[in-house]
Amino acid sequence: MRKIVTAVVVVLSLGGLVWAQGSLSGELEIFSWWAGDEGVALQALIDLYESLYPGVQVINATVAGGAGINAKAVLKTRMLGGNPPDSFQVHAGQELIGTWVIAHRMEDLTWLFQQEGWLDAFPSGLIDLISTEEGIWSVPLNIHRSNVLWYIPENLEKWGVQVPATWEEFLQIAPVLQEKGVIPLALGRNWTASHLWESVALSVLGPDGWEALWKGELSFTDPKVIEVWDLFGRILEYTNEDAPSLSWQQAVDMVVNGTAAFNVMGDWAAGYMFATLGLEPGVDFGWTPSPGTAGIFMMLSDSFGLPVGAPHRDNAIAWLKVVGSREGQDTFNPLKGSIAARVDSDLTKYNTYLQSAAADWRSNTIVGSLVHGVVANERFMDGFATVMEIFLAGRNSQQAAMAAEAIAIQSGIAK
Amino acid sequence: MKNRRDRLIAVLVITPSVILLGIFVYWFIWRTFYISMTDWGKEAPLAVRPVIRFVGLQNYKELFSGILNGRFRQDLVNTFFFTVLFVSGSLGLGLLLAILLDREPRGEGFFRTLFLFPMSLSFIITGTIWRWLLAPRGGINVLPKLFGLPPFKFEWTSSRTQIFSFNWQDLPRLTALVVAAVLAYLTWRAVRKGRPQRAIVPGLCTAGVVAWYVWGSQLVPPALPYPEIHGFNLAIVGIIIAAIWQFSGYTMALYLAGLRGIPTEVREAARIDGCNELQLYRRVALPMLKPITLSAVIILGHISLKTFDLVFAMTGPDHASTDMPSVLMFVKTFRGNQFAEGAGIAVVLFILVAMVVIPYLAWSLRERSSL
Structure with a gap:
């Protein structure tokens, strides 16, 4: 009798558990700009969600193109029109705080972090980036690194050059490469130039100077920052002239096919070379922190939040639990070519490059990226694209520095 | 009695579209005007109730003389050169094609369709195709290689060379x-x-x-x-080529219709009076095609002032050399959250287009009432 009762209780409670998970129904709209190669990773995460919550119909509302610019435009019109998706992709940092949190469009997720034990699962520096004094505002899904120099070891050997550890070294070997008819550094359109700039700036200013810049403690017209532009200008001398018509993939292609020697790009380049081009990390292509930034990890992170007024709030919270879970992160990230934001991920699931990135993530000094929404709000980021065009056209450090300072004042970064 | 009923029905039938137009066109235009005179974009622009203050013409002052808006002013210059070259190029090529087809060559129908075909594509597709064709390392530049010649060195849209600087x-x-x-x-x-x-x-x-x-x-x-x-950025030439490729078939169709509309007697009379073929087109046909030229200028002109998708597809959101006000409006508004300044750019564009369209409307209305 007792056994039967126990069995019934066990069955009922198990059933209850299943029922509790299965009880979610209706729809869940996930908004992102992950299509193509990255869409596969998102789909894997959605599949995981659907296997846990079979009653929920997931709507994958991806807006492709323009590295997120199109998606963000659609998202903004939807939010202004009072029609938010259930959860949307947003870069951790100022792109989240400076646009959505100060507008009171997000729900505080502190309770979820406490309930799921995430306060210990994520590095505290990362939690700071998605928090204000009022709360924690999104769940980070992945970590990418911005300051990486890519090359093909075999080609470098052939040309007889070493991987430069500083930009001065690069500037010494660049003329040698040029004489051999090789473009020393491959570059793509506007934003990839800004991407290069942030690595150069980090090498000149160091992590403390970089942080000071965004706290308004270091002026953009400071001689040190003008030095960044000067060095950046000297490096640009060794880039390809057709940069404005190339995407970042095409710039990476130049390195892969031996037209160019190096490329500075975020580590989605590793994902592209590994998954799309089928190259073996560490064998077919090599990497190192961009010159002068050894021991510093310039990060960016995609995260998902809960907008106020999400039409299917319960489903969205279940989604966030999947996003923040170890299983979710280890499902998504090996495919996306990024590392998990959690510190306890199962590294055996990741390729050689990602394992090395994860080791650096746990040991390096962490700073945030400018181009990918961490350190500056969207108003500054938008203005900086124009500053970059001013510099690319005129190559005048003083002028670029003054324009950057003016934008920093407008966007409330400089005091 | 019947007359009054007719009028009532007419009013009833027209009312819905007048109301819809009033809301979705005129009220929105007014709203954009209003937003352009506020400071929407300062603090938390995406809040449910953002703080919006009226600042008068401040945004326009900023656009036309602010240090940071040099890009907007270059965009206006770009638009000017783009419009002039695109409109004259499409008209010229369209007229040439129309005259060729007017000679009734073999397979005229085939060529007519062929030339009109690009019209049916969207600018995004045209832009993507031409981005590939004009890539400095591929496309048109490597064509000479087929004949064993060295490739061209044109930089096309990547060029940062500026001429006619002022x-x-x-x-x-x-x-x-x-x-x-x-x-x-x-x-x-x-x-x-x-x-x-x-x-x-x-x-x-x-x-x-x-x-x-x-x-x-x-x-x-x-x-x-x-x-x-x-000044005039040479990079725009690439965009102009793509735009002309797309629209010259359209002007060809307009001109061809016009040419076919010229009565045979007129042509015969001209020939009897000793016109050669060239003179026939120059002295007889072209003057008779004036209304068509005017409509084509208006249609192409306002399209070119509003160009967005072609530039966006060919050179992306941030290539200042080929930038247009509409692209800047998009990134300023939806990336930089500067709604007021974005609205200001929209209004400037609106006024430019109105300057092209309104005289035409006035002219065609007068034309009709004099009939």
Whole structure:
């Protein structure tokens, strides 16, 4: 009798558990700009969600193109029109705080972090980036690194050059490469130039100077920052002239096919070379922190939040639990070519490059990226694209520095 | 009685569309005007109830003289060159194709469809195709390789070369020169036609403008503390080629319809009077095609002022050399959250398009009422 009762209780409670998970129904709209190669990773995460919550119909509302610019435009019109998706992709940092949190469009997720034990699962520096004094505002899904120099070891050997550890070294070997008819550094359109700039700036200013810049403690017209532009200008001398018509993939292609020697790009380049081009990390292509930034990890992170007024709030919270879970992160990230934001991920699931990135993530000094929404709000980021065009056209450090300072004042970064 | 009922029905039938137009066109235009005179974009622009203050013409002042909006001013210059070259290029090529087809060659129907085909594509597709064709390392540049020649070195849209450079601060003076030239021409024409009394007003105006140019313009303080150089970016040529490729078939169709509309008797008469074929087109056909040219200029002109997708597809959101006001409006508004300044750019575009379209509307309405 007792056994039967126990069995019934066990069955009922198990059933209850299943029922509790299965009880979610209706729809869940996930908004992102992950299509193509990255869409596969998102789909894997959605599949995981659907296997846990079979009653929920997931709507994958991806807006492709323009590295997120199109998606963000659609998202903004939807939010202004009072029609938010259930959860949307947003870069951790100022792109989240400076646009959505100060507008009171997000729900505080502190309770979820406490309930799921995430306060210990994520590095505290990362939690700071998605928090204000009022709360924690999104769940980070992945970590990418911005300051990486890519090359093909075999080609470098052939040309007889070493991987430069500083930009001065690069500037010494660049003329040698040029004489051999090789473009020393491959570059793509506007934003990839800004991407290069942030690595150069980090090498000149160091992590403390970089942080000071965004706290308004270091002026953009400071001689040190003008030095960044000067060095950046000297490096640009060794880039390809057709940069404005190339995407970042095409710039990476130049390195892969031996037209160019190096490329500075975020580590989605590793994902592209590994998954799309089928190259073996560490064998077919090599990497190192961009010159002068050894021991510093310039990060960016995609995260998902809960907008106020999400039409299917319960489903969205279940989604966030999947996003923040170890299983979710280890499902998504090996495919996306990024590392998990959690510190306890199962590294055996990741390729050689990602394992090395994860080791650096746990040991390096962490700073945030400018181009990918961490350190500056969207108003500054938008203005900086124009500053970059001013510099690319005129190559005048003083002028670029003054324009950057003016934008920093407008966007409330400089005091 | 019946008349009144008819009128009632007419009003009833028209009312819904008037209301919808009123809301979705005119109210939105007014709203954009209003937003452009606020500071929406300062703090938390995406809040449910953002703090929006009325600031008058501040945004326009910022756009036309602010240090950071040099990009907007270059965009205006870009639009000017793009519009002039795109419209004249499409008209010229379209007319040429129309004349060729008007000769009724073999397979005319086939060629007509062929030339019209690009029209059916969207600008995004045209832009993507031409981005590939104009890639400095591929496409058109490697064509000579087929014949064993070295590849072209054109940089196309990647070029940062600028010609016809001028200082933005000289714009009022340059405008004065153009106005003076036009007025001087009017004066000269009046004198030549033997109506000297009609030459007095334009003559005096010319003198006034020249006087202002020589003495008055020095009195205007410079808007910026340094010279701001703008000019014609060669990179735009790539965009212009793509746009002409897309629209010359359309102007061809317009012209061809016009040419076919010219009665045979007129052509015969001209020939009997000793016109050769060239003269026939120049002296007879072209003047008769004037209304078509005008409509084509209006249609192409307002399309080119609003160009967005072609540029966005070919060179992305941030290539200043080929940038257009509409692209800047998009990134400023939806990336930089500067709704007020974005609305300001939209209004400037609206006024530019109105300057093209309204005279045309007035002209065609007058034409119709005189019939």
